Amino acid sequence: MSRRQVPEINTGSMADIAFLLLIFFLAATTMDSGLMRQLPAIPDPNVPQDVNKINDRNILEVKVNKDNLLLVEGQLTEFSQLREIAHDFIVNADDSPNKPEKEIVSLPYFGDVAVTKAVISLQNDIGTKYGVYIAVQNELIAARTQLRDNLARQEFGIPYERLDEERKGAIDDFFKVPISEAEPKRIGGDN
Amino acid sequence: MARFVKTGRKTIKALNTSSLPDIVFMILFFFMAVTTMRETDVMVNVRIPDATEGKVLEKKSLASFIYIGEPIEAFQALYGTEPKIQLNDTFKEINDIQDFIAQEREQLNEADKTKMLVVLKIDRDTRMGVVTDVKQALRRASALKIMYANTNVDKIVLQ
Numbered sequence: 001m002s003r004r005q006v007p008e009i010n011t012g013s014m015a016d017i018a019f020l021l022l023i024f025f026l027a028a029t030t031m032d033s034g035l036m037r038q039l040p041a042i043p044d045p046n047v048p049q050d051v052n053k054i055n056d057r058n059i060l061e062v063k064v065n066k067d068n069l070l071l072v073e074g075q076l077t078e079f080s081q082l083r084e085i086a087h088d089f090i091v092n093a094d095d096s097p098n099k100p101e102k103e104i105v106s107l108p109y110f111g112d113v114a115v116t117k118a119v120i121s122l123q124n125d126i127g128t129k130y131g132v133y134i135a136v137q138n139e140l141i142a143a144r145t146q147l148r149d150n151l152a153r154q155e156f157g158i159p160y161e162r163l164d165e166e167r168k169g170a171i172d173d174f175f176k177v178p179i180s181e182a183e184p185k186r187i188g189g190d191n
Numbered sequence: 192m193a194r195f196v197k198t199g200r201k202t203i204k205a206l207n208t209s210s211l212p213d214i215v216f217m218i219l220f221f222f223m224a225v226t227t228m229r230e231t232d233v234m235v236n237v238r239i240p241d242a243t244e245g246k247v248l249e250k251k252s253l254a255s256f257i258y259i260g261e262p263i264e265a266f267q268a269l270y271g272t273e274p275k276i277q278l279n280d281t282f283k284e285i286n287d288i289q290d291f292i293a294q295e296r297e298q299l300n301e302a303d304k305t306k307m308l309v310v311l312k313i314d315r316d317t318r319m320g321v322v323t324d325v326k327q328a329l330r331r332a333s334a335l336k337i338m339y340a341n342t343n344v345d346k347i348v349l350q
Contacts, residue, residue, distance in 0.1 A: 011212065018215035025222035032254075032310060033245040034338040042330050068349075079349055124319045131240040131315030133322075134339055135347050138242040145244060181326075 035137060040180070058100040060089045060120045064136055066127030082136065086143035090118045090177055109155065109170045120179045140179050147175045235260035235277050240315040241348070242341040253308050254338075255295040257288070259321060260314030274317045276325065285324045292332040312340045 062082075063071040070077045072085055092099035100118035107113060120140050124133050145160070148171050152160040156167060163171070237260040248254060258277040262270045266282075275282045278291045296304055309329060313322060329337060 011209070014212040015208065015215055018212050018219055022215055022219045022222060025219065025226050029222060029226045032248040032251070032338075032340055033343055034239075034248065034310060034340040035242055035244060036246055036336075036338050039326060039330050039335040039337055041333065041335060124323075126318060126320030126323060128319040129315065130313050130317040130319060130322055132349060133319055134240040134242055134315070134341060135349055137339075138244050138341075138347065141244045 035134065035141065037137075037181075054119055055101065055117075057098055058117045058119055060086065060118065061123070062120060062136060062140065063123045064125065064128045064132055066125040068129050068132040070136065079135065079139070082139040083143045083146075086120065086140050087147065089120075090116055090143065090147060090175065092116065092118075105173070107170050107173050109167060110174065113174065115174055116177065118177050120177060122179060122181050137179070144175060144177050144179070148172070151175065231256070231277075231280050233258055233263075233277065234266055234280075234282065235262055235275060235314070237312050237314045238316075239312055239340045239342055241344040242339075243344060243347060245341045245343045248308075248310065248338065250306075250308075253299065253303055253306050254310045255292070255307065255334075256310050256312060257291075257325065258312045259317055259325065260312075274314065274321055276321070285321075285328050288325060288328040289332040292329065292334045296334075306336070307334060308336045308338055309334050310338045310340050 061071075061073050065071065070079055070082065072082065077085065089099055092102070095102075100116050102114035102116055104112055105115045107115070122137060122140065149160040151171055151174060152158065152163055152167070155171075156163060160168065160171060235258050237258055259274055261267075261272050262275050262282070270282060276284070276288075278287060283291065292307075292309070296307055299307060311322075311325070326337070329335070
């Protein structure tokens with residue numbers, strides 16, 4: 001018998017096929033992104049509530065009514081100004097008595113520093129549009145993130161995002177500024 | 192020096208591409224591994240809001256999804272155009288969220304149960320009433336870690 005030669009399979013188009021599959025999976029991969037929030041736990045009715053109310057000057061009251069209008073500390077405010085207002089409120093550069101107090105706290109990396117006691121309270125009406133609510137929340141988070149980032153660059157010379165957990169923790173304690181979502185209530189009347 | 196001149200004809204050898212499929216397959220497998228196919232059909236129209244501060248969801252396996260929005264056209268005859276809550280493959284009510292969360296939590300390993308994350312995919316035109324109700328239900332179900340899904344943009348334009 002003569003030697004039978006098995007012809008080699010042409011694999012030239014293999015790459016093309018693989019590319020096709022690759023592109024399909026590339027297109028099918030979706031990255032979800034969003035604003036991370038922590039909801040407060042439901043208070044236990046058997047446990048007495050903390051009666052220490054937060055001092056009024058420490059709270060930045062942000063309300064969005066059913067017509068999607070923004071009220072900051074009772075003042076009608078443009079959405080575009082919100083970030084700056086939140087920023088100025090947290091920093092309280094001139095130690096104004098209407099803006100949040102500072103408290104001397106000992107933090108790792110920073111030593112004894114004056115840390116703001118600011119709290120942002122976000123309230124909405126049941127008629128508020130979700131998109132507006134998220135936009136407002138986004139601005140408030142952005143103001144805080146920016147302050148943290150500035151501090152990280154100033155203190156460690158690198159952006160906040162690239163810090164290790166320990167340093168991030170120290171900066172988080174420096175600008176804690178909880179953004180609290182108040183218990184739901186109707187602020188814009190029925191509708 | 193004469194050596195270099197010796198070959199009179201200049202022939203450029205064809206580039207060896209035999210390892211190209213291997214490389215492409217490697218990338219392919221990577222994307223196959225990270226892709227999770229959507230298991231639920233979304234039955235509501237959801238245009239998630241824009242934001243600039245969104246963080247990418249890293250561990251999809253820990254996430255449960257709640258969709259809220261106007262039912263898609265095929266279901267409008269049956270359910271109307273009021274925003275509905277979709278859990279898994281069906282429209283549900285606020286009261287069902289607690290069971291849904293318990294069920295989803297059951298599917299996670301013991302170690303991951305505390306890390307459970309609820310991703311809220313809510314249409315931007317939804318009124319906050321229903322959103323607040325869902326949030327309260329999540330608090331009652333002690334699913335406190337939530338994520339408001341959004342599209343990342345450079346600047347928010349409110350319409």
